[in-house]
Amino acid sequence: MANLKYSRQRAAIKEYLSHTLEHPTADTVYLHIKEEFPNISLGTVYRNLNLLADMGDAIKISTPDGGDRFDGHVNPHYHVVCRSCGKVSDLELDEQHIQEVNKLADRCFEGTILSHTTLFYGICRECESKKWKN
């Protein structure tokens, strides 16, 4: 972990994640970073995204449909995936609440609870206004 060298590609990926609210997949990150680094490899994107996630500079979000998504905003918060369009939105909940859930769960579990992720399913505002589109 200490033997980590700077790389412009990783810096660009981190920068991109910190400015988007889109929760992009590795492939989407790849397509964007490619504008600045036309020769960047998809493998490099995967490796750096996982590095950032391991270092706590990004969150990896697993959903049942499609590949993993990444979020550069690491303050404790939740996500909502739209059942209609698949979009992933942020959902800020009281941080106190999030900590409470960990404690509550720890009391019900025979081991130790460290953290948790919550993924809500729902219908986003955009899809809701387009009425019953499933």
Added chain:
Amino acid sequence: MANLKYSRQRAAIKEYLSHTLEHPTADTVYLHIKEEFPNISLGTVYRNLNLLADMGDAIKISTPDGGDRFDGHVNPHYHVVCRSCGKVSDLELDEQHIQEVNKLADRCFEGTILSHTTLFYGICRECESKKWKN
């Protein structure tokens, strides 16, 4: 949805899921069902697991490491994945609490919240007791 025919393979998969606490992957289900149906195909297992999930007879659990897992116990409950051994355990929380979280989230979201899944990360009892060996 109405045009669904019975199949012994699907019945066996449902039966198996209802009797295990292991949260098996599709491949694990495949290996077990194969004992009764030696010619069953992995594709059949995938299709039926997804069918069961769509019908509400099973829960599909996505974790960041490895393939999706399935749970035949569909009462509202959470899961814990062990950071050490990867095992997925059930975590029963007050059902009132789980409903409350949906309402709480709905108030903070511009669309509609339908449900949620929570995945805790921690160390299971077994790994905790082996901690001095690592």
Added chain:
DNA sequence: TCAATAATAATAATAATTACTATAATTGAT
């Protein structure tokens, strides 16, 4: 400037899942 070492691009390989198709099983009506 230079050597040590980590990061990269390009590619190959693997893992997880879905799609395709000819045959078999289920169902509902005769």
Added chain:
DNA sequence: ATCAATTATAGTAATTATTATTATTATTGA
């Protein structure tokens, strides 16, 4: 029970998502 309609299956191929390999390049600290 038989039969036609239709869904499900097994076997296989294809696709998608991700990780591994390797020769070259970039970064770092002396």
